[in-house]
Amino acid sequence: MRTVVVTDPPRADPGDAETLGGFGVATVHEALGRVGYLGPELRPAWPGARIGGTAVTVLCWPGDNLMIHVGVEQCRPGDVLVVATNSPSTDGLFGELFATALAHRGVRGVVLGSGVRDVAELREMGFPAWSRAVSAQGSVKATAGAVNVPVVLGGQTVAPGDVVLADDDGVMVVPRADVARALIASQARVDKEAASRAAFQRGELGLDRYGLRDQLPDFGIEYLPYEKWAEEP
Amino acid sequence: MRTVVVTDPPRADPGDAETLGGFGVATVHEALGRVGYLGPELRPAWPGARIGGTAVTVLCWPGDNLMIHVGVEQCRPGDVLVVATNSPSTDGLFGELFATALAHRGVRGVVLGSGVRDVAELREMGFPAWSRAVSAQGSVKATAGAVNVPVVLGGQTVAPGDVVLADDDGVMVVPRADVARALIASQARVDKEAASRAAFQRGELGLDRYGLRDQLPDFGIEYLPYEKWAEEP
Amino acid sequence: MRTVVVTDPPRADPGDAETLGGFGVATVHEALGRVGYLGPELRPAWPGARIGGTAVTVLCWPGDNLMIHVGVEQCRPGDVLVVATNSPSTDGLFGELFATALAHRGVRGVVLGSGVRDVAELREMGFPAWSRAVSAQGSVKATAGAVNVPVVLGGQTVAPGDVVLADDDGVMVVPRADVARALIASQARVDKEAASRAAFQRGELGLDRYGLRDQLPDFGIEYLPYEKWAEEP
Amino acid sequence: MRTVVVTDPPRADPGDAETLGGFGVATVHEALGRVGYLGPELRPAWPGARIGGTAVTVLCWPGDNLMIHVGVEQCRPGDVLVVATNSPSTDGLFGELFATALAHRGVRGVVLGSGVRDVAELREMGFPAWSRAVSAQGSVKATAGAVNVPVVLGGQTVAPGDVVLADDDGVMVVPRADVARALIASQARVDKEAASRAAFQRGELGLDRYGLRDQLPDFGIEYLPYEKWAEEP
Amino acid sequence: MRTVVVTDPPRADPGDAETLGGFGVATVHEALGRVGYLGPELRPAWPGARIGGTAVTVLCWPGDNLMIHVGVEQCRPGDVLVVATNSPSTDGLFGELFATALAHRGVRGVVLGSGVRDVAELREMGFPAWSRAVSAQGSVKATAGAVNVPVVLGGQTVAPGDVVLADDDGVMVVPRADVARALIASQARVDKEAASRAAFQRGELGLDRYGLRDQLPDFGIEYLPYEKWAEEP
């Protein structure tokens, strides 16, 4: 691993990141063609937060949060801190003191591939955090890593400056180059969903609304009344 | 897999299902002889819901929610939608739009062996959902499955028309043929538990109340004061 | 396994246990040199509780809660019941009736290596519980175990009379012999954290506060502006 | 749970079971329409065995092998013993002594949802076993269960007398009523696979052999030379 | 954690350890009353080894094998190296070079709560290893731990000088104080198993041999011919 701190990477527009955050992870994920989701293992430390920001990335050794200290300094208002470890770890690399420092810098939240702690305090502060685990297990500051290099988290590559979105459904990344497209596609999807929602509230069926009913025979799907089904061998 | 939609299966009485739901999963599970529990992996998307309803079952291909669209049409008031996949998957096959359609039809909740998404919206709507995962990962509509055939979920067979109960302790199934017995046995258990609760509030011990104390020697259990224990080699 | 019930083991002071509980798991764990944490798999049944008490330990056969009945009688005000099974199990060995009996005896909470049930009722009663799983699966009373012998839970040895702390970050054990040291070290850490918190609120960086900046070259960490980084091969 | 031992259930033909076993799990699973597989968690205790037999089913309490003792007596030549527990357990319920007794009765192997032990001895004896775990953890004989009732294992229902197949790819069940169809469909698939194998050895592509190439545009799949791909934004 | 290297702890007799190793893990575990097993997650790096030796214990930081270097020097002929990490880690802390050094010192094998690597080379050398994972992920030497203090691994406490046994069924610990008892009880069990094996080879049933048949009615177990079972509702 190259032990480097990359300074001032270009970032997506923080306002765009906030707008995408407002759409929510499930919507933007669908709008972009079902890509970029960091998977079901990253869960919020407390429910109800919904954020979008620009990634500052940190790569740590397991059980060691030295590089988070280094990474804090690289953060600006509108950022989201994204922390990966270079092998699996559930240790609580991040807690309330880091959150205090990040809140001062206008950082919108944190995403960790390892664990988080002080979750009662984070909830009270309203500082949003997503992680693979909650763990009080503390860390040393003994081994170098990297800041603002691309990291892999939850099966996705997150580059510094990318947009990271997170809510109760989990976390996703929108590459910087795809932000403009994501904004347009997400708004379109929201409009379409609003129309569908209204239709479903009136009792319309997805089978009809999405034109699936006519395709069912092609899928080989047959309908059978229960009585007929039950008497078959 | 036979790609069939079985229509109008006989259902347990929805009122009975609601009554059983009110007893709660742990109580009915005990009352029936500790059977029917779908295991600790199925968790509520939000805490506090408690439901009982009649199962409409759906079998999907992983990453594919085509058959949920087909299944919605088969639902009636008092039903619970039960979705299995034919191999392990955590993808978010179900979200707020489906919940809107089901709520319109009077469906009481959903149970999925895979993932759910839009959990903030589900919580807000008050639509109850239990699943193995929360995941924003979206799905295609490309491969046929089945509706209202018996499915296996969490180590239990759920047949269409069976009663499904769910609360913060998880999910259980009561086969249609066992509903009458479950109602009687659950009420008896509730009464017995109320008496035990009152006794425990007065300080009685389970050791005495359940007649265990006299059996302890048969179990080979001996009592030792700490001092004697500590000085043994 | 020796099927023994050890009576009246010496306990740490319940007031000291309460004081340590107030400091919280993450703080005491750090103060003692990052030891004693029972790992990220033990989670609270409901959020927000924070306790400290003296351990009464129970060792059960999987799927069998006979020994919890035996253990209840050994509990005193200020205790925490700690239940291990001698092989992995997620069954719900503990529920609301046990909690009622323990509350009557002044017990502060329960920690289980297996599952808990009646979590809605426990939340309503305000009885704190931590466990590896939530499970409605019930148990028999058929096989002997032990009470107040040292047990291993979450990678830690818990002896009867040790202090057990638990909050939203998980569970930890403080051996009876370390309580005095833990009180002093935790208070010192709380004071130090308060100073750090104030500093971070003013914008000071951990890099400077903890003297890490000067060590960065020794760690082999270099800083690179993004433009230079991007043009390297 | 009803604590019953069902005697002399009708069984599929043991010769048919052996024939299906020879086809292998992956082949029969495909031939029947991709159903009946017990999932990737059931692994062989030693590699290389391939069996097919008729199920004798046993339902045990976790950590308790009383019912296996009862089940042995119900076994005949050509059977496969199938053991489920009514909640998750990895304990080693089965070992070399049971295998000795089963081998004497002409039983072809064992499948357990829990653990197996004495694997070195089983390998030496050549007695085939599939399980979720290898575990030396021993068991008691203290709680009743059932023999020859339908059990759920690995997401499938196994009824007594069904055919169970197992090899290095895992375990599957063929319901008794589907055996005739499985024999025909599996032979057809083996013939088709032999032709495909020969074609692939000559260099033919699946894309062409299965007529997929013409469908690619309908799937929305486009081909791009690397140079063009690389220069796109 | 106290960063200490305890030198020359008293050890169980290496000959006794070897004898116990020969009995095998499952046998000794049963003989001692089903205690001491380190669980199904510790698996051999290659099949067929069976060892018994005296524990030299090492406690490492995750991702860091500094203390294994320190521990090697504390090893003597007849020892088994036992390595725990103080939070969960799968990294490959141990490989062929360490095995070479240990083989030179007459060490009989290694047990790790984390990962092992160079497994092809270990198999070729015939150096036995048990671990939670196989992982090529390498480690640093940056953080202190301890040698020859009691460690917890797989839910058991291993003290330096205890006997550690390992084979294809996993790993177990016999506390130094229990070795004499284990030798006698294991030999008795081996004799009893030999008699049972011979009986089972002649066709005797465990039901009869262990006197279970007469107890079945007390367990509430009833026998039902299939025809009667099938016609019940």
Added chain:
Amino acid sequence: MRTVVVTDPPRADPGDAETLGGFGVATVHEALGRVGYLGPELRPAWPGARIGGTAVTVLCWPGDNLMIHVGVEQCRPGDVLVVATNSPSTDGLFGELFATALAHRGVRGVVLGSGVRDVAELREMGFPAWSRAVSAQGSVKATAGAVNVPVVLGGQTVAPGDVVLADDDGVMVVPRADVARALIASQARVDKEAASRAAFQRGELGLDRYGLRDQLPDFGIEYLPYEKWAEEP
């Protein structure tokens, strides 16, 4: 996801890939600074294979192997097929027929983030495969994906043309741009390891060879004879 097949990506030299494969995963991983390992979850279908080749990447929908059929055509001698799914899946997407087709094209092996089947046949053919699971569960050909785009597998980004190495220790990726450096650094490491191996065979200690002994006091490590340790409180 863009449903594209990128043709003829530039590849690393197949001879270089083979040379790196010969060094083994653990060695190259260390030589490059402990990067590129795909983690402990990817295991060989059969032990003993050791390969290095150039990546052809495939991205599939879970439970769907359409794109593997497309990918086969893009393979050349010296390649390794690398298959990811865009959400977690254990299904057996790859078996003996695919292996036959790949062997004909001179492909050296396959790496899958999902499952593999026909493992007995693969072992017999000598076709190497690494995967997260063994599963007989079959797949459909219904949903488009991509070929030769960068994929994420086991926490690493694999680009087409990168070198992929695999052996009993798992799988790693060497980016195309790092191959030259990897060759030099790996040879240097092999030489250094040979010297260390010889030294350890003579009884030298890593403590001395790596200059660690002098650093122990700086790490805060103290040595204590057992007698002194035992008498401390």
